[in-house]
Amino acid sequence: MSVDIAFVGDTLLQLLRALPTTLLLFAASVAIGTLLALLLVWMRVCEVAVLRHLARSYIFLFRGSPLLIQMFLLYYGLSQFPEVRQSPFWPVLRDPLSCAVIALALCTAGYMAEIFRGGLLAVPPQQIEAARAAGMSGGLLARRIIIPIALRSCLPAYSTEIILMMKATSLASLVTVYEVSGVAQRIIAETYRTLEVFLCAALIYLVLNFLIVRTLAWVEQRLSPRQPVTASPTTKKYALSVRRG
Amino acid sequence: MIDLIGFGAKGWGSVLLMAALMTVLVTLAALLVGAVLGALVAAAKLHPSGLLRALGDGYTTVFRGIPELLVIYLFFYGGSALVSSVGGLFGAEGFISMPAFLVGALAVGVVSGAYQAEVYRGAFQAVSRSELEAAKAIGMPLMLRFRRIVAPQILRFALPGIGGVWQITLKDSALISVTGLVELMRASRVAAASTGQFVLFFMTGCALYLVLTGISNLVFSRAELRVGRTFRRS
Amino acid sequence: MNNNKTRFAACSLMLLMTSVSLTTHAKEWDSIQIATEGVYEPWNRTLPDGSFDGFEPEMAKVLCERMKARCTIVAQDWDGLIPGLKAGKFDVVMDALAISPERRKVIDFSRPYTKAPATFIALQSSAIDLGSGTLQLQGNPERDTPAVEALRERLKGKLIGIVTGTVYSKFIRDQFGQVATIREYKTPPEPLMDLKNGRVDVVFEDLGFLSGELQRGSDSGLVLVGPAINGPIWGEGEAFGIRPGEAALKAKLDAAIDSLIADGTISQLSRKWFKHDFTPPSQ
Numbered sequence: 122m123s124v125d126i127a128f129v130g131d132t133l134l135q136l137l138r139a140l141p142t143t144l145l146l147f148a149a150s151v152a153i154g155t156l157l158a159l160l161l162v163w164m165r166v167c168e169v170a171v172l173r174h175l176a177r178s179y180i181f182l183f184r185g186s187p188l189l190i191q192m193f194l195l196y197y198g199l200s201q202f203p204e205v206r207q208s209p210f211w212p213v214l215r216d217p218l219s220c221a222v223i224a225l226a227l228c229t230a231g232y233m234a235e236i237f238r239g240g241l242l243a244v245p246p247q248q249i250e251a252a253r254a255a256g257m258s259g260g261l262l263a264r265r266i267i268i269p270i271a272l273r274s275c276l277p278a279y280s281t282e283i284i285l286m287m288k289a290t291s292l293a294s295l296v297t298v299y300e301v302s303g304v305a306q307r308i309i310a311e312t313y314r315t316l317e318v319f320l321c322a323a324l325i326y327l328v329l330n331f332l333i334v335r336t337l338a339w340v341e342q343r344l345s346p347r348q349p350v351t352a353s354p355t356t357k358k359y360a361l362s363v364r365r366g
Numbered sequence: 367m368i369d370l371i372g373f374g375a376k377g378w379g380s381v382l383l384m385a386a387l388m389t390v391l392v393t394l395a396a397l398l399v400g401a402v403l404g405a406l407v408a409a410a411k412l413h414p415s416g417l418l419r420a421l422g423d424g425y426t427t428v429f430r431g432i433p434e435l436l437v438i439y440l441f442f443y444g445g446s447a448l449v450s451s452v453g454g455l456f457g458a459e460g461f462i463s464m465p466a467f468l469v470g471a472l473a474v475g476v477v478s479g480a481y482q483a484e485v486y487r488g489a490f491q492a493v494s495r496s497e498l499e500a501a502k503a504i505g506m507p508l509m510l511r512f513r514r515i516v517a518p519q520i521l522r523f524a525l526p527g528i529g530g531v532w533q534i535t536l537k538d539s540a541l542i543s544v545t546g547l548v549e550l551m552r553a554s555r556v557a558a559a560s561t562g563q564f565v566l567f568f569m570t571g572c573a574l575y576l577v578l579t580g581i582s583n584l585v586f587s588r589a590e591l592r593v594g595r596t597f598r599r600s
Numbered sequence: 601m602n603n604n605k606t607r608f609a610a611c612s613l614m615l616l617m618t619s620v621s622l623t624t625h626a627k628e629w630d631s632i633q634i635a636t637e638g639v640y641e642p643w644n645r646t647l648p649d650g651s652f653d654g655f656e657p658e659m660a661k662v663l664c665e666r667m668k669a670r671c672t673i674v675a676q677d678w679d680g681l682i683p684g685l686k687a688g689k690f691d692v693v694m695d696a697l698a699i700s701p702e703r704r705k706v707i708d709f710s711r712p713y714t715k716a717p718a719t720f721i722a723l724q725s726s727a728i729d730l731g732s733g734t735l736q737l738q739g740n741p742e743r744d745t746p747a748v749e750a751l752r753e754r755l756k757g758k759l760i761g762i763v764t765g766t767v768y769s770k771f772i773r774d775q776f777g778q779v780a781t782i783r784e785y786k787t788p789p790e791p792l793m794d795l796k797n798g799r800v801d802v803v804f805e806d807l808g809f810l811s812g813e814l815q816r817g818s819d820s821g822l823v824l825v826g827p828a829i830n831g832p833i834w835g836e837g838e839a840f841g842i843r844p845g846e847a848a849l850k851a852k853l854d855a856a857i858d859s860l861i862a863d864g865t866i867s868q869l870s871r872k873w874f875k876h877d878f879t880p881p882s883q
Contacts, residue, residue, distance in 0.1 A: 175634030184533075185579035186572045187540035189551060194572065197558075197790070198565040200797035215799055217783070284430075291433035292541075297794075298781045304433055307784065310679045313706045317445035323432045330431035378648050464690060466676075516762040522671035546635075546684065548650075556646050556675070559639040559789035562817070581760055 125317065130320045134306055136301050140325065142218070143300040146290040151283060152227035157226060165238055176234070183231030192224040196296045221293035225286065232282050235253035240275030241267065273344055280337040287329060301325055320326055378557040385553030385573045387413070392471050392549055393536045397482075397528075399475025400535070404482025411487055422483065429480035433537050434473075441473035442545045469550075478535045484526030486520065493519045507546035522593050529586035533579060540575075550574055629849050631670045634660055634840075635690040640788050642812035643871040644698045646675065655808070655873035656694050659713065662865055666856040669760045678787060679765055682707060685841055691849065693841030694804060698767045698834050707799040708844045710853035712837025712876035713866060714808070717830035718768050721810045723795065724822050730754050730802075730826030739833035741774060748775050751826065754781045761800035767834055768804050768820030796820055808874040815875070837880040 140156065164176035167320060199205050213219045240334025244267050252266045305322040309315050429437065484563035493516055501511050543552035553570030558564045604772045631814045636656060638646035644654040652673050664671040673694075680696075684821050685707060696716070702833050722728045730751060756779045762769045764784040773782055783800055785791045791803045792813060793864045809829060814822060842849055861879060870878045 147488045160412060182572075182576065186575040187537040187551065189540045189573065190554065190568055190572050193555075194565070194568045197793055198568050200794075200799070201565055206744075208796060217799075269407070277503070288431075288433040295786060296437070298783055300432055303784075305436065306439060306679070307764050308845075309439065309443055311702065311770070313443075313682065315440065319440045319444065322436055326433060327428065327431050330427075381648065390610055405607060431696055442680060466684075469687075544680060546674070546680050546689075548675065552677075555787070556639055557648075559787065560641075560648075562794065563813055 125314075128314065129317050129321060132305075132318050133325075135308065136303055136321055136325055139299050139301045139304040140192040141292070142298060143290050143329075146218070146222060146293055146300060147287050147300070149222045150229060150290070151221065151286055154229035154233055154286070155225035157230035158302065161230055161243070163180075165234060166241065180230035180231045180234055184227050184235065188224070188228045188289055189295065191228055192221065192292055194275075195224045195227075196220050215299045218293075220275050221296055221298050225289055225293070228289070229282060229286050231284075233279065236278045236282060237271070239278065240271035240273075243274035244270045256321055276337075276341050276344065280341070283337065284330060284333055287333060309360055367511045378553075381438075381501075381557065382550070382553050382567075382570060384575060385548050385550045386578065388547065389536070389539050389549040389551075390465075390578065392467060392542060393472070393532070393539045395467070396474040396478050396535050396539065396541060397455060398531060399471055400478030400482045400531070403479030404486055407483035408481060408486035408490065412484065426480045426483050429477050435541055435544075437477055437539055438470070438473040438544060441469055441476075452497035466545045466547040470539070470545050473490065473545075474535055474538050474542060475477050477538065478531055481531045481534065482528065482589060485524050487518045488527065489523035490516070493600075497600050523585070525590050525593055529582070529590070532582055532586070536578060536582065537575070601862060611807075624862040625723045629667075629691075629852055632664070632667075632672075632692055632849075634671055634673045634688040634692045634694050635681055636673055636674040637678055637681070637692075637695045640678075640695060641816070643808055644694070654716075655869055656696070658873075659860065659866070660694060662860060663853070663856045666859055667852050669852070674758060678763065682841065685843060688843075689727070691842065691846075692853070694700040696808065696838045697841045699836045699839050700767045701835075702770075703841070706844075707841045707847065708850060710840040710842060710850055711720060711857055712835075713857050713860070714870060715830070715834070715837035715880040716806045716808045716874075716876075716878045717805045718834065719810065719824055720804050720806055720826040721792075721795065721813070721826045722800045722821045722824055723798075723819060726759070726801060728754070728802060728825050729814055733827050735829045736769075736831035737833040738831060739835075752776060752779050752854060756801060757781075757800070758798040759783060759855065761785060761794055761803040763788050763791065763805070770812065771833065772804055780798055792815070792822075795810040795822070802826075807876060810819045811875055812873065 161176050161179060164172040165180070195214075196217070205214065211237060213223070218299060243295065248266055248270070249262070257265065278343050290300055291302035293300050297303075301322055306323050308318050313320075407425050410418040411426075413419060414423075419504045445518055497510065497515055497519075501515055506514070519569045540551035543551055543555065546552070548556075550571055558567040561567070602785070607610045618707060624794055625673065636644040638644055638653060640654075641742055642654050644652055644656045646652055657673055658852065660671055660673065676690070678695065681695055681697070681702070684690060685693050685777065693707075697703070697709075697713075699712060703709075707878050717734065720728075720730055731754070735747060737747060755776050758780045759782075760772055760776060761783045762772050764786060769782075769784060776782070783791070783792075783794070791800060791805075793810070794800050800824065807824075810824060814824070820870075840853055842853070857866075867877050867879045
């Protein structure tokens with residue numbers, strides 16, 4: 122099995138040119154998804170029953186169906202309606218990249234909302250009682266007690282979700298976005314040289330994955346300096362059980 | 367328009383339901399492949415030998431870090447060379463037909479195996495050390511120890527994790543549509559393309575997936591309750 | 601569900617599946633498995649009960665009768681047709697597969713059964729004017745570039761939709777990649793969908809597919825624009841894809857196709873499904 126260095130080099134170059142798109146998809150969808158998830162989790166624990174049920178339905182819908190079908194529904198399904206095409210949202214939905222970002226963000230928001238809720242549930246009720254007894258209430262209680270503890274508890278699962286989002290960006294290639302997987306598949310379809318192209322693309326994703334895992338491990342360490350930190354956050358049992366749809 | 371998803375002459379209902387069944391079957395097959403691989407890799411990661419641990423770590427890092435789509439492309443496009451060479455070993459002439467089902471199940475199974483390895487590893491580490499020590503002390507042989515103590519506890523601790531992996535694998539099966547297997551995603555796409563009714567068929571496909579995940583949820587919750595019955599909450 | 605039992609069951613299941621599928625092909629070719637896309641109307645399409653019809657399945661039925669072979673048609677996504685063929689999942693690819701030098705490097709072809717030109721399609725309301733008539737291109741970049749100069753001018757800044765991995769996508773990317781934005785899709789209905797909802801300005805595909813689309817959706821406001829492009833650029837025509845070295849199969853297919861062309865069946869089927877006659881010029 123001879124390795125064609127020129128071909129591999131050329132392939133790597135083409136793939137790297139698509140890398141900024143992958144990174145953009147990743148960063149934008151994680152950012153928007155996190156914000157949306159915060160809103161969702163607030164709705165989920167809110168006293169208003171309607172909001173609670175809305176949030177639960179949203180989470181069930183987006184965690185229970187494949188991202189691929191959600192993306193197709195958003196990209197092809199919505200554009201079928203003339204009302205959507207004339208609405209002010211159309212410039213955003215028309216562009217494949219922003220449409221893909223929205224689909225990714227909506228999906229991850231569902232998972233992240235559950236992760237945040239898991240973090241909230243992990244706050245020991247004794248601490249809340251003690252804080253209330255000491256006179257803390259409302260915003261102060263949230264800021265000093267609930268949020269720091271919740272954040273620290275859900276960080277491993279949140280890291281897992283972020284890594285999964287990096288992989289999910291590859292699905293954007295199925296709605297005409299030129300990101301790394303899409304370019305890789307195009308090269309395979311035209312040159313039929315699967316292994317070399319696959320290795321190049323896999324290498325890029327593994328390097329990205331490594332960088333993200335290291336960054337998240339550093340963040341984890343900064344937030345909890347006294348606890349030993351593992352670089353593979355998914356060994357925590359509840360990280361996996363929280364992913365159940 | 368409703369008759370399009372019905373069971374009449376123009377109705378795609380039966381195709382969609384058969385495809386949903388195919389989705390479940392291929393997910394099951396992938397999970398089994400992943401169970402075998404995951405158990406092996408978990409064993410490797412728990413082994414005293416540094417080399418085996420490194421291999422196990424490599425497997426999980428690679429297959430949890432690369433997009434599933436790429437893995438499916440690899441198995442699918444690159445399958446021909448492998449199949450021919452394996453066939454050559456067995457002395458088969460010409461080409462060996464490999465069902466699309468097998469390719470899809472293998473590809474998704476290999477990825478699922480990486481996740482399952484982590485689940486089994488965590489479950490194994492949660493097995494009560496004191497019980498194992500006591501068993502060794504009264505002279506229980508290795509296989510009996512495994513059968514009476516380790517295996518039931520691994521099952522108990524791994525079940526939530528496996529439930530999560532099942533959900534993930536179920537959704538990853540949608541990507542197998544690229545290999546031509548008529549599972550739910552492909553059926554929805556073909557029906558949508560044939561009739562031009564994209565929203566109708568994608569929403570129907572989505573609804574069927576929700577039904578599948580909902581049923582899976584129920585099944586796993588029940589299973590967890592049953593298996594956890596005899597365990598003390600220590 | 602005991603872990604041990606699961607492992608044993610899994611192993612035996614896999615062994616069973618592998619052994620069951622270890623079939624080698626009959627050298628006499630009395631049973632042939634054909635793969636097609638099923639979403640490339642009117643070349644091939646899928647019916648609600650899962651069977652296929654269209655120009656190619658109908659042609660295949662007649663062909664197999666002439667070849668005295670039992671043919672089964674299976675579906676496969678476009679980008680999996682050639683890999684699946686090479687992996688031995690089926691024997692023949694039948695999906696308006698144009699003979700091209702790149703494809704010849706990896707697979708073999710039967711003789712062509714059609715030779716369809718390709719052209720652009722756009723929304724009538726967009727009033728795009730790309731010229732008309734026919735254009736013969738050689739497939740040679742130096743010779744072709746001046747010929748499409750006028751097209752390039754008119755397509756400047758437009759969005760063109762094509763399907764990946766076709767001979768057309770390479771042409772569009774090479775000639776218009778610099779002046780227009782290209783969107784690549786995985787299945788043929790998708791660029792048309794995006795054309796209708798305004799995401800792309802124009803789609804480039806073969807005339808058979810486009811005229812089928814116009815027949816079906818007479819109210820969609822689509823219209824063919826631009827010249828019909830044909831010539832050696834698309835190779836000798838559309839043919840069956842087969843694995844390299846399958847001389848016996850090729851001979852059988854060629855003989856059958858020859859007879860179908862000779863007695864006018866191809867011409868008749870072509871006019872039925874495409875409203876045009878795509879019989880290949882005599883070789």
